[in-house]
Amino acid sequence: MCGIYGTTIRYELNQIKDKLKRTSFRGPDKMGFESYNYNDSNIIFGHNRLSIIDLDPRSNQPLSYQEHIKIVFNGEIYNFRELKTDLVQKGYTFNTTSDTEVICAAYLEYGEKCVNKLNGMFAFVIYDMKKQIFFGARDRLGQKPFYYFHDEKRFEFASQVSSIQLYHKELSVSSKAIHKYLSWDYVPDTDSIFNEVKKLKAGHYFTFNLKSGSFVSNQYWDIDYKNVNKFQGSYNQAIEELEELATKAVKRRLFADVPVGVFLSGGIDSSLIAALATKTTNEKINTFSVKFNEKGFDESIYAKQVADHIKTNHHVIECNYNEGIDLIENFSHYYDEPFADPSAIPSMLLSKYTKQHVTVALSGDGGDESFIGYHRYNWVKYINNIYKAPKALRLFGATFLNSLPYYKFKMIADVIKNKSASDAYLSILYHPDSNLYENSFDDNYAFDELKYLFHNNKNIYERVSDFDIKTYLNMDINTKVDRATMAYSLEARAPLMDYTIVDFARSLPTNFKFQKNNQKRILKDVLYKHVPKEIFDRPKAGFTMPFKEWFKNDLKEFILDELNEKSLKLIPGINAGEVTKTINNHMDGTSNNYTIIWKILVLKQWINKNGSGFSIK
Incomplete structure (x- = not known):
């Protein structure tokens, strides 16, 4: 796990160093860069290394292979040892025990199709000096980030946008991206907060031709949203196959030359x-969980029960508002685009203390999306039934609910007014709160991933699950985890995001995953073979912060100071008066508006620290 950087743009030597230092937290073990002559200009490849596999300096990057191949790589290739064995049989030789060399050899052997051979989380760029091209790729599910600037023959890329924005005088803040952030809580791919910087999509590779300046990206992997591959076995056979896939995925991710632990909620x-x-190692596993003192937010007791049963060395990390405010004030340094998932704060805290014990931590991310686990999927069940009713009856019900004073009834009314269950689900996720924003923004949420939701190849449960894998998991969860862990030089690995498990889950009948309100049915039945079912007989809890209480009490003065009406007027697109009313309503208990307050606070802090010197277009 590292940070990568590269450019064909001419910068001073000290500027290149500053660009790498800006995200040195991603890889504090070794900062390195190399310059390669090309015509009348230089190409720079840079790297911040977090040493995980082959700790020897021979694996520092940028790394050269067969002299004409240069690479910078962020991530892990979990099947690199199997790939390496195949490549040795084909005549390739290796000077390290790292996975980085294996990517280079795979590229030489298979060309662009090498990405299909890789099982891992990755973002890398290869400079092929013979072909005079950059070849790069991003992993299937977008676990590793990749930002780039492209303008004719000028090309710059990085793991985080802050490395590109530093000393770059041609960037402008995107008003469109701000609007999308205010609606989605993140800036969806392929956009970034800057008009001129883009994100490479997950499951895509690209080629940049140094001679012509052309940039072409292609998709190499996708989920089976057309419902072609269907599991043909029994439920019990599916349990056995899932357990085997999950065991292999965990075992692969336990391999490292540094200590490994597990996030355990x-x-x-x-x-x-x-x-x-x-089950897959003889060493005692370290597990880590977060504890909150606020009632209703402390799930650590359940993590302790699991840890006691499976006999791990368990660590409980306590979070209070004093530590929370420190993380909030430094939030935009690590999340260098506006990002409003409030669970980012406990994720940072968990990472901060986990790093004191291990350098790699396995997580359970990906299970809810693939196996229909979120609370909102229960909503889909009811929404689907509502849409069986005549339109006139639905509209009458919406009118009645809107007349009631309780704000949740109004939310339900807004949902059932939609024309289909797919539109209704989208409205649950997409929340522009239009009265809070200026009319200059178009109310437009269209982006490419809508195709996974609006089709007739699958039932509504499978479609919303597919959509969440391509959007929420990729753009929210993976961003949250990458930045939170990298802030403290910790590598997170997610076995349930192994593409073999994702593909398998997409092939399963819906009732294997969701039956009679039993969400994640098959995942639970695999778990119950190892941990007693009784421990989990409780409602599902999310991983979030007690912001509702903190904003009204311990952090009240901080919020009122940071988001006073004068400062709100400096935020583009914000109706300062309406936002002030929203904050006041939260403080006096009229309504629970902590998500809106957090979203505005993040945007305001980002503009304070990053917006100066850039125009907004």
Whole structure:
């Protein structure tokens, strides 16, 4: 796990160093860069290394292979040893025990199709000096970030946008991206907060031709949203196959030359990962969870029960508002685009203390999306039934609910007014709160991933699950985890995001995953072979912060100071008066508006620290 950087743009030597230093937290073990002559200009490849596999300096990057191949690589290739064996048989030789060399040899052997051979999380760029091209790729599910600037023959790329924006005088803040952020809580791919900087899509590779300046990206992997591959076995056979796939995924991710642990929330997904980890190694596993003192937010007791049963060395990290405010004030340094998922704060705290014990941590991320686990999927069940009713009856019900004073009834009314269950689900996720924003923004949420939701190849449960894998998991969860862990030089690995498990889950009948309100049915039945079912007989809990209480009490003065009406007027697109009313309503208990307050606070802090010197277009 590292940070990568490269450019064909001419910068001073000290500027290149500053660009790498800006994200040195991603890889504090070694900062390195090389310059390659090309015509009348230089190409720079840079790297911040977090040493995980082959700790020897021989694996420092940029790395050269067969003299004409240069690479910078962020991530892990979990099947690199198997690939290496195949490549040795084909005549390739290796000077290190790292996975980086294996990518280079695979590229030489298979060309662009090498990405299909890689099982891992990755973002890399290869400079092929013979062909005078950059070849790069991003992993299937977008676990590793990749930003780039392209303008004719000028090309610059990085793991985080802040490395590109530094000393770059041609960037402008995107008003369109701000609007999307205010609606989605993140800036969706392929956009970034800057008009001129883009993100490479997950599951895509690209070629940049140094001679012509052409940039072409292609998709090499996608989920089976057309419902072609269907599992043909029984439910019990599916349980056995899923357990085998998950065990292999965990075992692969336990391989490292540094200490490895597991994030353990006490929920289904992380408990399964922790249980399988203890089965695949003779060493005692370290597990980690967060504890909040606020009532209703402390799930650490359940994590402790699981840890006691599977006999891990368990660590409980306590979070209070004093530590929370420190993370909030430094948030935009690590999340260098506006990002409003409030669970980013406990994720940072968990990472901060986990790093004191291990350098790699396995997580349960990916289980909810693939196996229909979120609370909102229960909503889909009811929404689907509502849309069986005549339109006139639905509209009458919406009118009645809107007349009631309770704000949740108004939310339900807004949902059932939509023309289809797919539109209704989208409205749950997409929340522009239009009265809070200026009319200069178009109310437009269209982007390419809508095709995974609006089709007739699958039932509504499978479509929303597919859509969440391509959007929420990729653009929210993976961004949150990457930045939170990298802020403290910790590598996170997610076995349930192994593409073999994702593909398998997409092939399963819906009732294997969701039957009679039993969400993640098959995942639970695999877990119950290792941990007693009784531990999990409780409602599902999310991983979030007690912001509702903190904003009204401990952090009240901080919020009122940071988001006073004068400062709100400096934020583009914000109706300062309406936002002030929203904050006041939260403070006096009229309504719970902590998500809106957090979203505006993040944007305001980002503009304070990053917006100066850039025009907004």
